[in-house]
Amino acid sequence: MTIFFDFDSTLVSKESLDEVIALALADSPDRIEQTEAVAAITDKGMEGAIPFTESVRQRLAVAPVTHQHFEAIGKELCEHITPRMAELCAELIERGHEVYIISGGFKTSILPVAKLLGVHADNVWANTYTTDQSGVLTGVDTDNPCFTDFGKSPVIEAIVRKNAPPRPYVMVGDGANDLAAFESDAVDHFCGFAGNKARTVILERAPRVAYTTSELRDFLFSEVAV
Ligand SMILES: [Mg+2]
Numbered sequence: 001m002t003i004f005f006d007f008d009s010t011l012v013s014k015e016s017l018d019e020v021i022a023l024a025l026a027d028s029p030d031r032i033e034q035t036e037a038v039a040a041i042t043d044k045g046m047e048g049a050i051p052f053t054e055s056v057r058q059r060l061a062v063a064p065v066t067h068q069h070f071e072a073i074g075k076e077l078c079e080h081i082t083p084r085m086a087e088l089c090a091e092l093i094e095r096g097h098e099v100y101i102i103s104g105g106f107k108t109s110i111l112p113v114a115k116l117l118g119v120h121a122d123n124v125w126a127n128t129y130t131t132d133q134s135g136v137l138t139g140v141d142t143d144n145p146c147f148t149d150f151g152k153s154p155v156i157e158a159i160v161r162k163n164a165p166p167r168p169y170v171m172v173g174d175g176a177n178d179l180a181a182f183e184s185d186a187v188d189h190f191c192g193f194a195g196n197k198a199r200t201v202i203l204e205r206a207p208r209v210a211y212t213t214s215e216l217r218d219f220l221f222s223e224v225a226v
Contacts, residue, residue, distance in 0.1 A: 001225045002165040003092060004156060004187065006173030007103035007110050007126070009196040011089075011117065013080045016105040017059065018042070019073045024063040037062050051149040052104060052177065053142075056127075060137060067135035070108035077113050082195055084213035089117040091217075097225065098165040099123060102155045104146060104177060125155050151180025156187060170224055172216060176201045191219050 008015045021038050025031040038059050045055030092099050099119050103110055103126040114124045128141045140147055145158040152171060159165065169187040171178055174197050182190030183205075192206035193216060203209060208223075210216035 001092075001220070002098040002100065002167070002169050003220065004100045004102050004152065004159075004169065004171045004181070005089075006152070006171075006175065006178045006193070007101050007113075008105055009174045010172060010178075010193045011082060011085050011101065012077045012113060013082055013196045014077065016073055016077060016103075016109045017056070019076065020065055020069045020106075020109060021059060021063040023069045023073060024065045028064075034062050053140075053147055053149055056104070056140060056147075060140070065137050067108060067129075067131050067137070070106055074109040074112040077109060078116055081113060081116065082213060084217075086117055088213050088217050088220075089119060092220070093118050095225075100125065100159060100165070102126070102146065102152055102159075125159060151177035151184075153181050153184040153186040156181055168224055170220065172210075174199060174202060178202075179206055182207070189224050191216055 005011050025034050028034060041055050041058045044050045045052060089099055100123045101110060101114055101119055105126055107124060107126040107128055110124055110126050111121055114121065125146055127146045128144055129137050130139045130141065132138050145154045148154045156169065168189060170189040170191065171181040171187040172191050172193055174193050179190060179202060181187045190206055190208065192202035192209040194202060194209050194211050195213065208219055210219060
């Protein structure tokens with residue numbers, strides 16, 4: 001079995017890019033207006049009024065984000081791992097299953113958490129950026145399969161082409177972009193994770209929803225890896 005975990009609001013209880021942007025704006029004299037502008041862009045993205053890649057570009061344009069901000073949030077997120085997820089990842093790996101983290105967030109702020117979860121850095125598929133010499137972001141790597149408006153399917157297809165991990169494939173996540181992997185047949189199973197955020201799209205369309213890590217564990221071991 002191969003489990004593809006979403007990161008934000010699934011393995012951790014927060015949304016990493018929002019945290020990075022809040023940190024970047026913390027000392028700005030215009031932070032109230034900037035925070036409102038970022039929230040408006042986030043909302044437009046969630047409503048589907050603008051594509052995901054556009055919402056990332058627009059948010060990064062408002063906030064003067066640096067590599068150091070991503071590193072700091074990576075450390076902070078280690079304190080916000082969803083309860084029992086570390087134990088579940090350890091058990092999955094110990095039983096010989098493959099665990100991947102696939103995210104529209106940025107790799108820098110995911111790697112410290114992945115290390116704690118025992119997930120190898122090569123199994124973390126997330127966005128990457130370029131910076132200038134002082135660490136200020138100069139762009140997002142648009143060649144990365146994670147920088148897409150088509151949810152997690154292109155990422156899973158890229159992983160399957162490169163590594164051909166063992167079936168069945170299971171996607172676990174809280175968002176419409178995670179569910180897209182199942183609805184496009186990139187994975188065999190989907191479990192919505194509503195332990196941090198219970199989104200309507202998941203509650204209405206996911207074939208299975210777990211509200212706790214324990215429910216997710218039961219699903220994986222009783223219904224998928226049988
Ligand atoms: Mg998520």
